[in-house]
Amino acid sequence: MIIGTGHYIALGAALALIGTVGVLTRRNIVVILMSLELILNAVNLNLVAFARASGKLEGQVFATFVIAVAVAEASVGLGILIALFRNKETVDAQEIDLLKW
């Protein structure tokens, strides 16, 4: 039984879908950010699988950049979250409605 690229892509699709459900359904912003990390990991999984399928390393280089962007996203996102909590005393995405009218 050979594990091919298709297996990894299917796993990446499943992981991305679980992350999407988390982003769309949860109310706690911390968990929404964690679900975003899941989606980025699914992307990395696919990139590494493609790199292996093509026999080149470009995919792994790109996955490294994705990790760097994920770090930037997480640090700024959590900084915004702390600023938000200081102002509104909540981490509920439904209660942050300053732009609603």
Place this chain on the structure above:
Amino acid sequence: MMLDAIFFYAFAALTLAGAVLTVTRRNAVHSAVWLVVSLLGVAGLFLLQQADFLFVVQIVVYVGGIMLLFLFVIMLVNLDRAAHLRQFNKQAWVALGIALAAALGLAAILPRTYASGPPLAPPEGNTMALANVMFREYLLPFELASALLLAAIVGAVVMARKEEKS
């Protein structure tokens, strides 16, 4: 090859179970711990594909760095009240329907893409080969990434800083 399949399914189960529990747990700390399990599963899958460097980066940066940041923030903000509220928003069923539709679409196109064909042999000496590609052909994106990280550091400090009373 048999061992390969066993490890793949073990790491895939770890990844997916961790992901599902991350999304469904009520307590954010539990979510974070299950996310660590999921990230370790992905790291194992990297190792299985001979991506040694990414395996180490995944553990050091994700499990060691990002998850530590998440746990710090969870300790900083008070989540006790949020844990007693309803965890899923009103559009949860619509979102589940959309995700299901996306799953069906992906399942329809997946067999037409890379479903068959054995993977190629990877280049020898992963970290060194990766460094050769990264620093010769992708040096500009690499430097841009460092600029992005610097901007992120400054942005995070500015965002999380206490407002000075003037």
